Amino acid sequence: MAKKKIEEPQITLIEKDNGDVEIPKQKEFYEIPARFGSVPVDEAPLGYEVETRRRETKITKFEHAYPKIYLPFQEVERVSFGHGDKFEKTELFPKGANRLFFGDCLHIMRQLPSKSIDLIYIDPPFFSGRNYNVIFGDKNEMRSFTDIWEGGMPGYLVWLNVRLYEMKRLLKDTGSIYVHLDWHASHYVKVEMDKIFGYDNFVNEIVWWYRRWSNASKNYQRMHDVILFYKKSDNYKFNIQYQEYAKPEVIEQTVRGVIEGKLVRLRDEKGDYIKREKENKGVQCHDVFDIQHVQPTAKERIGYPTQKPEKLLERIIIGGTDENDVVADFFCGGGTTPTVAQKLNRRWVACDQSRIAVSITADRINKLVSAKGRMFDVPDYTIEHWGIYEAPMLEKYNEKEFKEFVIKAFGGKTESVSPYIHGVRHGVPLYVGEPSRNSKITKEDVKVFAEAIFKERNSNYGTMIAWNFDREAKRAADILSARENIRMDFVRLNLIRLEDEEFRQHVVSKHKDYEELLTFIQPPEIRINYTRLSKLVYKFDVSESVSLNKDGIIANVQWDFNFKHRFKSTDGYAFLRDKKTGKPILIVDYEFKAPGNYKVGCSVQDDQGGEKTEIMILEVK
Numbered sequence: 001m002a003k004k005k006i007e008e009p010q011i012t013l014i015e016k017d018n019g020d021v022e023i024p025k026q027k028e029f030y031e032i033p034a035r036f037g038s039v040p041v042d043e044a045p046l047g048y049e050v051e052t053r054r055r056e057t058k059i060t061k062f063e064h065a066y067p068k069i070y071l072p073f074q075e076v077e078r079v080s081f082g083h084g085d086k087f088e089k090t091e092l093f094p095k096g097a098n099r100l101f102f103g104d105c106l107h108i109m110r111q112l113p114s115k116s117i118d119l120i121y122i123d124p125p126f127f128s129g130r131n132y133n134v135i136f137g138d139k140n141e142m143r144s145f146t147d148i149w150e151g152g153m154p155g156y157l158v159w160l161n162v163r164l165y166e167m168k169r170l171l172k173d174t175g176s177i178y179v180h181l182d183w184h185a186s187h188y189v190k191v192e193m194d195k196i197f198g199y200d201n202f203v204n205e206i207v208w209w210y211r212r213w214s215n216a217s218k219n220y221q222r223m224h225d226v227i228l229f230y231k232k233s234d235n236y237k238f239n240i241q242y243q244e245y246a247k248p249e250v251i252e253q254t255v256r257g258v259i260e261g262k263l264v265r266l267r268d269e270k271g272d273y274i275k276r277e278k279e280n281k282g283v284q285c286h287d288v289f290d291i292q293h294v295q296p297t298a299k300e301r302i303g304y305p306t307q308k309p310e311k312l313l314e315r316i317i318i319g320g321t322d323e324n325d326v327v328a329d330f331f332c333g334g335g336t337t338p339t340v341a342q343k344l345n346r347r348w349v350a351c352d353q354s355r356i357a358v359s360i361t362a363d364r365i366n367k368l369v370s371a372k373g374r375m376f377d378v379p380d381y382t383i384e385h386w387g388i389y390e391a392p393m394l395e396k397y398n399e400k401e402f403k404e405f406v407i408k409a410f411g412g413k414t415e416s417v418s419p420y421i422h423g424v425r426h427g428v429p430l431y432v433g434e435p436s437r438n439s440k441i442t443k444e445d446v447k448v449f450a451e452a453i454f455k456e457r458n459s460n461y462g463t464m465i466a467w468n469f470d471r472e473a474k475r476a477a478d479i480l481s482a483r484e485n486i487r488m489d490f491v492r493l494n495l496i497r498l499e500d501e502e503f504r505q506h507v508v509s510k511h512k513d514y515e516e517l518l519t520f521i522q523p524p525e526i527r528i529n530y531t532r533l534s535k536l537v538y539k540f541d542v543s544e545s546v547s548l549n550k551d552g553i554i555a556n557v558q559w560d561f562n563f564k565h566r567f568k569s570t571d572g573y574a575f576l577r578d579k580k581t582g583k584p585i586l587i588v589d590y591e592f593k594a595p596g597n598y599k600v601g602c603s604v605q606d607d608q609g610g611e612k613t614e615i616m617i618l619e620v621k
């Protein structure tokens with residue numbers, strides 16, 4: 001077979017993107033070790049594109065398949081545990097709080113700083129072709145499911161590679177990554193990870209061995225998942241852990257001491273050697289993790305099929321980090337990784353593109369922190385949205401926050417020199433309207449902005465961004481264009497879904513003729529009816545609640561029957577599903593422990609990312 005020539009493109013630049021994220025040079029990542037000779041794999045990870053045009057090599061990275069979209073984060077909540085001011089503000093934690101993101105992890109990661117994370121564990125959808133990845137019946141989840149499967153295995157690998165590539169950038173040089181997979185794709189992903197992280201940076205193929213019962217079938221029972229463990233460099237952190245010997249036995253050793261200057265074995269009064277039990281640390285943990293699945297009755301169980309056991313994450317997090325190190329999970333699902341990281345006093349970043357997963361994760365952290373017996377101060381955490389924004393919250397922003405948000409979303413930079421020029425994008429001055437959705441740009445606004453760009457920038461081109469423009473404003477712009485040759489573009493903030501082809505086109509064409517922007521969502525409207533069934537027993541019904549988002553339906557309901565300070569779901573009331581249909585249960589019964597006045601919290605999520613919590617006071621008889 002003719003040996004394939006490996007062409008090495010000249011990629012040595014350190015790039016700075018407008019998201020202010022530094023991309024480390026990646027040249028080395030697809031160097032196959034020389035001892036391999038020719039191997040039947042592509043040189044670059046699937047999806048990573050290198051174009052050579054007229055002797056010029058252009059690196060597009062993964063941007064053909066996954067264009068960059070820089071949008072702002074919207075903090076919708078800061079959950080405070082009372083020690084917020086004790087924690088350092090860093091580039092990754094600008095407010096000193098841990099971060100829980102709602103959105104597609106790729107775009108979120110692209111806006112996080114390089115070399116800021118110690119350990120990444122991910123449990124992405126597996127390419128299993130099975131629907132169990134659609135765990136929440138949530139459209140955001142559904143979208144990822146269809147995206148991944150559209151292009152078959154190569155499509156799945158490109159989808160994962162672009163994310164792994166970012167993860168490598170985010171890891172500190174001492175960091176490591178664990179990618180949880182199973183037989184469906186683990187061997188293909190290993191090849192890609194060899195290319196991205198380097199074959200020599202592979203550390204272990206961990207077999208997670210679990211027990212489960214299934215019917216007899218014509219194969220050996222499938223009882224393990226695979227976790228691929230890579231280091232970022234040889235200088236990676238690793239804490240050795242021990243497990244019990246398979247057959248624990250007590251080993252005795254004779255006690256030694258110095259008598260008359262000599263080291264001798266000591267004897268007791270009877271003349272027998274003195275013995276003691278040898279310290280028995282067990283055996284160093286090996287790469288087969290024998291850990292039970294989350295049991296049906298376990299306290300940690302939330303109720304969806306892909307939940308991983310806390311013990312598994314404990315082993316991984318203890319192995320790769322020390323206290324206060326940063327652990328990240330960008331497919332956090334029900335929040336096992338941040339929960340365990342929190343228990344072990346690590347800082348954390350978590351992300352999921354399902355709003356329900358984010359709510360469940362938040363609920364789990366809140367419950368954990370309010371449980372008694374904490375040994376250390378816990379940082380606050382923020383819930384931040386990316387790309388799907390809560391419109392009512394945006395209206396509550398003050399003018400400065402609103403302008404900053406909109407300008408960042410538009411890909412520009414804020415400016416505060418002139419009261420009428422709020423920002424600039426590609427040299428074009430920007431003007432942003434008021435936060436209220438009823439506000440309108442008037443002809444006076446157009447005039448003052450036109451004057452400002454002319455006088456202060458000696459320019460005749462500007463862009464105005466606002467919820468609405470009144471007719472007179474449009475006429476004023478036409479007149480300016482006809483008489484003064486001033487071009488005034490209007491960009492209307494509008495409710496447009498991020499996954500629309502139209503939006504994609506705007507992004508791909510680098511925002512040219514970019515007229516509409518962003519997805520805004522409304523929280524659902526919660527309507528609670530309740531009836532007393534018998535002594536202390538009540539029925540609660542939220543089936544009349546409605547999603548206020550287009551095509552939205554209620555996707556999950558959580559209950560806190562004894563609300564105090566902050567929402568913490570009552571055990572068994574975080575994720576209720578009808579066993580036959582899989583649909584969310586909207587009518588529940590609950591038996592209170594004693595009569596009295598209770599605050600009952602009800603948190604509802606819809607399948608478009610909308611979420612709302614309501615608290616009612618109930619006199620229980």
Ligand SMILES: C[S@@+](CC[C@H](N)C(=O)[O-])C[C@H]1O[C@@H](n2cnc3c(N)ncnc32)[C@H](O)[C@@H]1O
Binds near residue numbers: 103106123124309334
């Ligand atoms: C297998 S589950 C993770 C379960 C988790 N390890 C646990 O113990 O609960 C995979 C998760 O990835 C999320 N997901 C899928 N595509 C995503 C994406 N592009 N960005 C962020 N999250 C994504 C899904 O919503 C789902 O919750």
